[in-house]
Structures are given as C-alpha cells and as structure tokens.
Amino acid sequence: MTLFKDRTDAGQALAAELSGKGYQDPVILALPRGGVPVAAEVARALNAPMDLIMVRKIGAPEQPELAVAAVVNGSEPKIVTNREIARSFGLAAADIKRMSQPRLEEIRRRRDVYLKGRKQVPLRGRTAIVVDDGIATGATVRASLRAVRARKPARLVLAVPVAPRDVAESLRDEVDELICLKMPFPFGSIGRFYSDFSQTSDGEVVRLLDAAAKATSAETP
Numbered sequence: 001m002t003l004f005k006d007r008t009d010a011g012q013a014l015a016a017e018l019s020g021k022g023y024q025d026p027v028i029l030a031l032p033r034g035g036v037p038v039a040a041e042v043a044r045a046l047n048a049p050m051d052l053i054m055v056r057k058i059g060a061p062e063q064p065e066l067a068v069a070a071v072v073n074g075s076e077p078k079i080v081t082n083r084e085i086a087r088s089f090g091l092a093a094a095d096i097k098r099m100s101q102p103r104l105e106e107i108r109r110r111r112d113v114y115l116k117g118r119k120q121v122p123l124r125g126r127t128a129i130v131v132d133d134g135i136a137t138g139a140t141v142r143a144s145l146r147a148v149r150a151r152k153p154a155r156l157v158l159a160v161p162v163a164p165r166d167v168a169e170s171l172r173d174e175v176d177e178l179i180c181l182k183m184p185f186p187f188g189s190i191g192r193f194y195s196d197f198s199q200t201s202d203g204e205v206v207r208l209l210d211a212a213a214k215a216t217s218a219e220t221p
Contacts, residue, residue, distance in 0.1 A: 001184055001192065001193060002192075002193060002194070002195050003161070003162060003181075003182050003184070003193040003194070004161060004162075004193060004194050004195070005194070005195050005196065006037075006194060006195065006196040006197075007034060007037035007038050007133050007194070007196075007197075007200070008037050008038075008040075008041060010038050010133060010161035010162075010181075010194070011037060011038035011039065011040060011041025011042055011131075011161075012041050012045075013161060013181055014038060014041065014042055014131070014159055014160070014161055014179070014181060015041045015042045015044070015045035015046070016045075017159075017179060017181060018042055018045065018046065018129070018159060018179065019045050019046065023046065023127040023129070023155070023157070024126075024127055024154070024155075025125070025126040025127060025154075026046050026048040026126065026127040026128075026129055027048060027049055027050075027051060027121050027123055027126050027127070027128055027129065027153075028042050028043040028046065028048050028049070028050045028051070028129050028131055028212075029050075029051055029052070029053050029128055029129065029130045029131065029144075029148060030050060030051070030052055030053070030131050030132070031052075031053050031055065031130070031131070031132040031140065031141070031144060032052050032054065032110070032114065032200075032205055033199070033200040033201070033202070033204075033205050034132065034133040034199075034200050035131050035132035035133050036052075036200060036204070036205045036208050036209070037133075037200060037204070037208060038131055038132065038133050038160075038161065039131035040208040040211070040212060042129065042131055042159065043212050043215075044212075044215065046129075047215075048129075048216075049121045049212065049213075049216045050121075050208075050209065050212040050213075050216075051115075051120055051121040052111065052114060052115065052209070053072060053073065053130065053144045053147065053148065054072065054073050054107040054110055054111060055070055055071070055072050055140050055143055055144050055147075056070065056071050056103035056104075056106060056107055057069075057070050057103075057139075057140070058070060058071060058079075058096060058099050058100055058103060060085060060089050061089060061091075066085065067082060067085070067139055068081065068082055068085050068086050068089065068091060068096060068099075069081040069082060069086065069096050069099075069100070069143075070139065070140060070143035071100040071103045071104055071107070071143075072143055072144055072146075072147035073107060073111075073120070073147060077100070077104055077107075078143075078146065078147035078150055079096060079097065079100055080142070080143040080146050080147070081093070081096055113202060113206070114202070114205050114206055114209055115209060116206075118213065123148065123151040123152065123153045124151065124152045124153065125152070125153070125154050126153055126154060126155075127153065127154060127155045127156075127157065128148050128151070128153035128155070128156050128157065129157045129158075129159055130144060130145060130148060130156070130157065130158050130159070130175075131159050131160065132160050133160070133161065133190060133194075134160055134161055134162045134163055134190035134193070135160055135162075135163035135164070135167055135168065135171075135180075135190075136163075136164075136167070136187075136189065136190055137167065138163075138167040138168075138170060138171055141158065141171065142171060142174060145158060145171070145174040145175060146174065149174070155176045155177070156174075156175045156176050156177075157175060157176060157177045157178075157179065158171060158174070158175045158177070158178050158179070158180075159179040159180075160179070160180050160181075161180075161181045161182065161193075162180065162181065162182045162183070162184065162190065162193050163180050163183060163187075164183065164185070164187040165183040165185065168180045168183055
C-alpha cells in the first residue's frame with residue numbers, strides 16, 4: 001500500500017495539515033536522517049526554524065539491538081531508561097551513564113557535521129513540533145519527546161505521516177497534540193508506504209538544514 005511518493009511528498013501532506021492550526025512561535029524538530037526532508041516541508045510552510053533531535057540507542061550487554069536506554073542530543077543530554085530491561089541486566093544508573101558516553105560523543109560529532117556549530121534553537125515557551133518520516137515501534141520517538149519536554153516548550157506536538165494505530169495511541173500521553181495522517185493496518189515497515197524510501201544522505205541533511213537556516217535568517221528583521 002503506497003501512501004506517499006517520497007519524503008518530500010509526505011512532508012507536503014503533513015504541512016498542509018499543520019498550516020491552518022495557528023501554532024504560536026513554532027520550532028520544527030526533525031529526527032535525522034529520514035525525518036529531515038519531511039520536516040523541511042513543514043518548516044517552510046510554517047515559516048519556522050528547524051533543528052535536529054539526535055538520538056542514539058544504548059543496547060543491552062551482548063544484545064545490542066535490545067534498547068536499555070536512549071540518549072538524546074549532545075549539548076543538553078537526556079537519558080531515557082527502560083527500567084525493566086535495565087533491572088533485568090542488573091544495570092544501575094551509573095552503568096547506563098557510562099554506556100552513554102560514546103553515544104554522546106557520536107551525537108556531538110554528527111551535530112557538528114550537520115549543523116556546522118550552530119546552537120540548538122531555544123524551545124522554552126514555544127511550540128515544539130517533532131517530525132519524523134514515520135513511526136514503527138515508537139521507542140526512539142518516545143525518548144525524543146521526553147527530552148524535548150524537558151526543555152520546557154509551551155506546547156509539544158508530534159507530527160508524522162504514518163504509524164501503527166496502537167503505537168501512535170501509546171504516545172498520546174507524551175504530547176499535547178498528536179497528528180498522524182495515516183494509521184494503516186496491517187503495518188509492517190514504514191518503507192512500504194513510500195514509493196521512494198531511499199536513504200537520506202548526510203549531504204541532503206546538510207543542504208536542507210542550511211536552506212532552513214537561510215530562510216529563517218531572511219525572515220528575521
């Protein structure tokens with residue numbers, strides 16, 4: 001079942017849904033890399049600045065695909081722990097903090113590559129709109145939302161083109177508003193709902209972020 005031509009098409013559909021809502025002082029927060037082309041269309045339509053949410057999973061010992069925790073962003077790091085999994089592996093908070101350090105270094109490196117030293121866009125008192133190209137399990141998005149909430153936005157919105165209904169509904173308690181254009185069943189993977197779901201390159205991320213930064217600067221008197 002194809003719903004969107006590509007991420008730009010999905011972003012335009014999401015932007016059309018968001019444009020009439022009258023958000024106050026919005027900031028668009030993309031999950032790289034795939035969320036950036038989607039978020040770029042939303043940022044353009046809302047004349048809003050765009051920033052990144054950098055998330056790295058912390059895998060369990062000898063089971064790296066099993067997420068014990070996730071660490072979000074480098075300049076203002078936030079660790080979100082799956083306490084049940086951590087407890088089952090006998091991991092204390094100090095263990096998880098230690099395990100997070102290499103992920104934080106990688107996040108800082110990627111922010112430098114993508115944002116070229118630009119600082120995070122302030123969120124306090126603003127409308128933070130978190131955007132990705134879709135949601136599968138929701139673990140990464142949940143960690144991202146909790147990190148964004150800690151930065152004290154006035155309103156937190158999650159906006160995605162497609163997600164499983166049960167996962168989307170499970171995230172409602174994390175946000176003030178959830179916008180999901182399509183909740184197909186059965187779901188499978190995000191890519192099956194796009195004609196073109198090819199990987200977004202680092203170069204494309206940098207290009208879109210640079211264009212968003214220039215557009216925001218042009219809007220500033």
